[in-house]
Amino acid sequence: MDFQLTPEQQALKNEFEKFFSEEIKNAPPNWSGNLMALFESDENWAYHRSVADKLGEKGWLSLPWPKKYGGQEHSYFEQLLFNEVRAYYRVPGVDMWGPQIVAPSILEHGSEEIKNTWLPRISRGEINWCQGWSEPNAGSDLASLATKAVENGDDYVLNGQKIWTSGAHRADHMFLMARTDPDVPKHKGITYFLTDIDKPGITIRELLFMHKKRDYNEVFFDNFRIPKKNIVGDINKGWYVTMAGINFERSMIGSVSELQGELEELVELCKGTERNGKTLAKDPLVRQKLAQLAIELEAAKNWAYYVSHLQSKGQNVPAESSAAKWFSSELTVRFANTVIEIMGLYGTLKEGSKWAMLDGRFEDMCQISLGITIAGGTTETMKNIISWMGLKLPR
Amino acid sequence: MDLNFTETQDIVRTTAREFMARYYPKSLVRELEEEPIGFREDIWKEAANLGWLGWVIPEEYGGVGGDFLELIVLLEEMGKACFMLPFFSTVICSLPILAAGTKEQKEELLPKIAQGEMIFSLAFTEPSATYEAAGIETKAVADGNDYVINGTKLFIHDAQVAHSFLCAARTETDKANPENGITLFVVDAKSPGIKITPLEAIADDKQTEVIFKDVKVSKDAMIGEINQGFPIIKRLLEQAAVAKCAEMMGGADWMVENCVAYAIERVQYGKPIGSYGIIQSYLSEMWAEVGIAKRLMYYAAWLVAQGGPCAKEVAMAKSLASEVYRSQTRMGVQIFGGIGTTREHDMGLYYRRARQAALLFGDPISMRERVAQEIGL
Numbered sequence: 001m002d003f004q005l006t007p008e009q010q011a012l013k014n015e016f017e018k019f020f021s022e023e024i025k026n027a028p029p030n031w032s033g034n035l036m037a038l039f040e041s042d043e044n045w046a047y048h049r050s051v052a053d054k055l056g057e058k059g060w061l062s063l064p065w066p067k068k069y070g071g072q073e074h075s076y077f078e079q080l081l082f083n084e085v086r087a088y089y090r091v092p093g094v095d096m097w098g099p100q101i102v103a104p105s106i107l108e109h110g111s112e113e114i115k116n117t118w119l120p121r122i123s124r125g126e127i128n129w130c131q132g133w134s135e136p137n138a139g140s141d142l143a144s145l146a147t148k149a150v151e152n153g154d155d156y157v158l159n160g161q162k163i164w165t166s167g168a169h170r171a172d173h174m175f176l177m178a179r180t181d182p183d184v185p186k187h188k189g190i191t192y193f194l195t196d197i198d199k200p201g202i203t204i205r206e207l208l209f210m211h212k213k214r215d216y217n218e219v220f221f222d223n224f225r226i227p228k229k230n231i232v233g234d235i236n237k238g239w240y241v242t243m244a245g246i247n248f249e250r251s252m253i254g255s256v257s258e259l260q261g262e263l264e265e266l267v268e269l270c271k272g273t274e275r276n277g278k279t280l281a282k283d284p285l286v287r288q289k290l291a292q293l294a295i296e297l298e299a300a301k302n303w304a305y306y307v308s309h310l311q312s313k314g315q316n317v318p319a320e321s322s323a324a325k326w327f328s329s330e331l332t333v334r335f336a337n338t339v340i341e342i343m344g345l346y347g348t349l350k351e352g353s354k355w356a357m358l359d360g361r362f363e364d365m366c367q368i369s370l371g372i373t374i375a376g377g378t379t380e381t382m383k384n385i386i387s388w389m390g391l392k393l394p395r
Numbered sequence: 396m397d398l399n400f401t402e403t404q405d406i407v408r409t410t411a412r413e414f415m416a417r418y419y420p421k422s423l424v425r426e427l428e429e430e431p432i433g434f435r436e437d438i439w440k441e442a443a444n445l446g447w448l449g450w451v452i453p454e455e456y457g458g459v460g461g462d463f464l465e466l467i468v469l470l471e472e473m474g475k476a477c478f479m480l481p482f483f484s485t486v487i488c489s490l491p492i493l494a495a496g497t498k499e500q501k502e503e504l505l506p507k508i509a510q511g512e513m514i515f516s517l518a519f520t521e522p523s524a525t526y527e528a529a530g531i532e533t534k535a536v537a538d539g540n541d542y543v544i545n546g547t548k549l550f551i552h553d554a555q556v557a558h559s560f561l562c563a564a565r566t567e568t569d570k571a572n573p574e575n576g577i578t579l580f581v582v583d584a585k586s587p588g589i590k591i592t593p594l595e596a597i598a599d600d601k602q603t604e605v606i607f608k609d610v611k612v613s614k615d616a617m618i619g620e621i622n623q624g625f626p627i628i629k630r631l632l633e634q635a636a637v638a639k640c641a642e643m644m645g646g647a648d649w650m651v652e653n654c655v656a657y658a659i660e661r662v663q664y665g666k667p668i669g670s671y672g673i674i675q676s677y678l679s680e681m682w683a684e685v686g687i688a689k690r691l692m693y694y695a696a697w698l699v700a701q702g703g704p705c706a707k708e709v710a711m712a713k714s715l716a717s718e719v720y721r722s723q724t725r726m727g728v729q730i731f732g733g734i735g736t737t738r739e740h741d742m743g744l745y746y747r748r749a750r751q752a753a754l755l756f757g758d759p760i761s762m763r764e765r766v767a768q769e770i771g772l
């Protein structure tokens with residue numbers, strides 16, 4: 001067992017460090033750097049776009065892909081280092097879906113035409129995707145989705161509704177699943193489509209998150225047409241195409257690393273904030289709570305490295321990556337709520353108030369972190385996967 | 396970065412498993428728990444023959460010359476088997492001798508340790524019940540070529556079988572900095588003036604009170620420099636804390652394995668209890684938390700093995716392993732239901748050990764305080 005980075009890994013990490021520590025200086029004034037920040041304002045979105053272009057140019061959006069399709073053929077471990085450093089500096093620039101969710105599905109199931117059409121654009125950072133999977137009645141049980149796609153000439157015609165579609169209001173493309181055969185078992189009648197969304201037949205409606213900002217949306221299809229050539233994999237095999245989308249760096253290092261940066265700022269804040277005649281840093285309970293967060297972060301980081309190590313060895317790690325998702329997302333919720341508790345009355349003030357601490361980031365985080373324990377598979381789904389696939393418990 | 400186990404680490408694990416299966420059944424654990432001495436010469440010799448007692452002792456002193464991570468793997472298997480012989484005590488005492496002893500001391504003591512001829516007990520903690528330097532009040536006063544030790548050592552493991560103590564005593568009082576003025580001595584356990592009284596504790600591990608009354612040791616028995624014992628002890632406590640984590644995590648592995656197996660086998664309401672969501676929730680958290688705590692433990696152990704600063708990571712690992720082991724052994728009992736609460740069921744062995752181990756070499760509260768200091772608070 002050796003935890004030392006190789007000289008090549010260290011050099012690459014240094015390169016990431018250099019880039020992102022510079023790039024954060026270009027952030028707009030109200031940039032919080034959290035998961036949803038890029039959607040919040042035109043300025044934020046423009047910042048995200050400018051970084052995306054630079055990352056595309058450097059080839060950093062396609063680190064683990066084959067060279068043939070514009071990738072760098074790095075392992076998941078190098079991808080982890082990239083995700084770790086980027087999140088630490090809270091720099092945007094990576095589309096939430098394209099490089100790590102859509103691309104693996106295309107790489108495994110796409111025709112050459114699909115690959116040549118889409119992969120170069122994803123690796124250049126050109127496309128802004130949104131994910132049209134969930135529906136009002138298809139959440140955890142995603143395969144029960146009902147949006148219908150019916151063949152019509154060279155196209156499929158879609159009718160139905162998606163929900164929770166993050167960033168649809170900023171996106172120019174969507175990858176989605178729709179039912180193409182209603183008469184077979186639910187997993188076997190779904191097809192995977194790619195589409196631009198700047199055309200008729202689609203309505204995107206705002207659905208505010210509890211903190212009054214816009215992340216997700218409702219999306220309605222009304223005779224929305226997608227050309228057949230935009231289908232990934234075979235008709236009715238879409239479910240299996242999505243399965244390839246688990247082939248990305250799944251360690252959750254990003255959440256951990258972002259919080260590591262926050263912890264460092266928090267320590268400074270506690271040293272400089274007096275309460276009841278002494279600094280927060282001198283309060284034994286505060287010390288215990290922050291230490292506990294530091295411990296859980298270090299543990300989550302080591303687990304992330306372990307997951308990435310297993311993935312780099314070619315292992316499929318459903319239970320381990322689910323444990324990472326469960327632990328790190330729940331840790332984010334605990335973290336945010338602990339910080340608010342430590343800050344006391346100041347903790348709930350929103351960004352923009354001159355009294356707010358750390359720009360009100362934690363007032364924000366204690367709300368949006370709830371999304372992380374739900375989106376991309378709920379905490380309970382993660383435990384189910386551990387139980388069924390890891391521990392082989394009966395169902 | 397390579398997080399795989401080495402071939403040697405794998406061999407150590409396999410050997411240890413075979414050893415425990417052959418020589419160390421749970422029935423023996425129960426026998427040893429009930430006995431005041433709790434020792435088996437034949438098993439001890441077998442362990443020595445495998446080189447375990449000298450695993451981290453260099454070959455020139457009769458050891459195997461293995462590394463700390465291999466020791467960690469071995470300790471995991473010992474934790475899994477509830478190994479009760481004074482291996483832990485002896486090995487952790489060998490580490491400071493190796494690190495700070497003179498050539499003569501090493502030549503004298505280490506081969507005996509490696510061969511299983513010298514059992515050691517660490518006489519560090521006192522009624523102050525802390526691992527901080529300020530807790531050491533036992534005094535050693537110079538008297539010609541000797542020192543005379545007076546004081547009470549408490550919560551001392553394996554004194555009842557030890558040939559020697561590694562004893563920390565105060566040779567100088569420095570109120571401003573209690574870390575100054577502590578000196579380490581190797582003390583013959585048969586020395587006049589030593590009185591050993593057993594303590595009964597939750598894990599039935601062999602703890603004792605050891606009273607030193609005018610106990611004479613030669614100056615030559617000093618490990619390291621006069622008054623400079625605490626830095627050596629600090630290092631020892633880091634090593635011991637991670638070693639304790641390894642025992643705990645080994646026990647935790649036993650628990651996960653056996654709880655999962657029971658949940659699949661035990662049927663209530665016509666279905667295995669493991670098919671119920673609530674039990675799945677318990678078990679998935681148990682598996683995940685144990686796995687996560689274990690990876691942190693390996694990282695801390697690797698840092699210890701590198702020899703550099705590791706106070707923060709060791710404290711983190713000890714705190715997390717202790718908390719996880721305590722809370723999950725509690726859930727483990729729950730999964731077995733009534734049978735898990737009995738004296739005869741194995742789950743209780745682990746539940747009780749979790750409560751003991753959490754407090755040894757740094758309890759979670761003091762470990763978190765250490766972390767707080769290390770992160771700059």
Ligand SMILES: Cc1cc2nc3c(=O)[nH]c(=O)nc-3n(C[C@H](O)[C@H](O)[C@H](O)COP(=O)(O)OP(=O)(O)OC[C@H]3O[C@@H](n4cnc5c(N)ncnc54)[C@H](O)[C@@H]3O)c2cc1C
Nearest residue numbers: 131132133134139140164165166371374375376378380381
């Ligand atoms: C912030 C945010 C962003 C999102 N972004 C997107 C996006 O961009 N695109 C997209 O397609 N989707 C997105 N989602 C949707 C997300 O994937 C779903 O919310 C999620 O899959 C859960 O589905 P649901 O909300 O319908 O809850 P449900 O599935 O109805 O779950 C309700 C509760 O029941 C539990 N539950 C369900 N099934 C089981 C079971 N078998 N065992 C035990 N418990 C169970 C759940 O864990 C949960 O606690 C987003 C969600 C959020 C919160």
